Amino acid sequence: MxxxxxxxxxxxxxxxxxxxxxxxxxxxxxxxxxxxxxxxxxxxxxxxxxxxxxxxxxxxxxxxxxxxxxxxxxxxxxxxxxxxxxxxxxxxxxxxxxxxxxxxxxxxxxxxxxxxxxxxxxSPHTPNFKVVQQAIKEIGAIRLAHISYCQYSSRYQKYLDGEQPNTFNPAFSNGSIMDIGFYCVGAAVELFGAPVSIQASAHKLGSGVDSSGNVILSYPDFNVTLSHSKTSNSALPSEIQGEAGSVLVEMISYGESVTRINRDGKREDLTVEQDKNPMxxxxxxxxxxxxxQFIDEHCQTRSLEVARVITEIRQQTGIVFPADVE
The missing domain is CATH 3.40.50.720 (NAD(P)-binding Rossmann-like Domain)
Structure with missing residues (x-):
């Protein structure tokens, strides 16, 4: 115990x-x-x-x-x-x-x-994320992917009212890419590994953190576009496109549902049952x-790569934390 x-x-x-x-x-x-x-x-x-x-x-x-x-x-x-x-x-x-x-x-x-x-x-430990990993092996060569997580923050109004909630405060190393944007970067790295190059843009708040942004992760044969926001909602699923079909994922953070769509338009629900508490x-x-008594090498490699990618994204978008100087 x-x-x-x-x-x-x-x-x-x-x-x-x-x-x-x-x-x-x-x-x-x-x-x-x-x-x-x-x-x-x-x-x-x-x-x-x-x-x-x-x-x-x-x-x-x-x-x-x-x-x-x-x-x-x-x-x-x-x-x-x-x-x-x-x-x-x-x-x-x-x-x-x-x-x-x-x-x-x-x-x-x-x-x-x-x-x-x-x-x-x-995310990567949930049953439906493992379904996604298997499903993208069955849709031919990957040619494009869009991973999205946009959710209006319950603390945004506090920020607009002049308060300083942690969520939008650089002193706490926060903002959109560090919060829900992490799930987008993490999913991409878990599914596709380290990108060859990174292009990032973001909208900054007066506090100095990002409220939303887009990232293009380039791989040898395809690009992955990430969309993240804490000041707007999105009803669109994430999508991974292959030459033989595509895979749609509702709520990339825990995999609410997974659907494969073949090139001929046939849809198949691949969702499996998982615990209501994805943690x-x-x-x-x-x-x-x-x-x-061991540290899983894959988990460590992924965590470090995600940290590297997010740090590069912040450098490109001008998001600096006090912790960076320290």
Whole structure:
């Protein structure tokens, strides 16, 4: 049984804890928050015994084996390093780091301390994403792909009202490409590997982060166009086009449905049943790596490549975070 601590008490932490407990591989033993009352309020329903409002005390505690980190993006890297240097395994929310250099350092720290580092990017571990991977092998040579995730942020109005929500604040290494745009980049890298070249454009807010953008990832025989936005909605699925047909994916983040359309127009629903909580599958994968004491090489390669691509996208679009200077 993996004794788990969590950093962060928001909705995504609650969703991950529910997934982790459902696997039967974890026991939630500790909760951290800067406000101890928030930690206690979060952990009460899980009957947690240990609460922390000091990260150093959490890192050196012997009441947990692993830590799930769901703090603001800018804190992911530093907190993960602190926990790993104290001998804790870490599963850290995507994006795992503010930039590529920090992501590389995190894996070096994991290796030096013989612990598991795992990026909580749920998409590639879900059953329907695996269906997509198989389906694109059956539509002939890939010639074009469009991966889209555009979702109007519930915090955008707060930004318009003059507030500074984390979602649109560069101090927290945030913005569209770092949030939902990550799913577009992550899906492309998982499906097609490292691109040969990158062309990116974005619309910036006055705060200095991107609100939306487009990216062209070039591969030897095709291009992948990415569309991401936190200030508009899209009803269009993602599409991968091959010479013999295409594959449509609703909600690229977790694969709500998968459809193959042959060149003759025949449609086939390929969707398979998967758990209502798509984080279940990443929780299973992390537990396997912890129990077997290894870092999956493919996961590490993908995480580093995604970090590299997103860092390049931000450089091209002029999105700079304080963490880049640090």
């Amino acid at each position: 993996i004794r788990l601590a969590v950093i962060g008490t928001n909705w995504i932490t609650d969703q991950f804890v529910a997934a982790a407990l459902k696997t039967g591989e974890y026991a939630l033993t500790a909760v951290y928050s800067r406000d101890l009352s928030n930690a206690q309020a979060f952990g009460e329903k899980y009957q947690v015994e240990h609460y922390f409002d000091d990260l150093s005390s959490l890192a050196t505690s012997d009441v947990m084996d692993a830590v799930y980190i769901a703090s603001p993006n800018s804190l992911h890297g530093p907190q993960a390093i602190q926990m790993m240097q104290a001998g804790k395994h870490v599963i850290v929310e995507k994006p795992m780091a503010s930039n590529y250099a920090l992501a590389k350092k995190m894996y070096e720290v994991a290796k030096d301390n013989s612990v598991v580092l795992f990026e909580a990017f749920m 279940l599958y990443e929780a299973i994968q992390f537990a396997r790596q912890v129990n077997e």
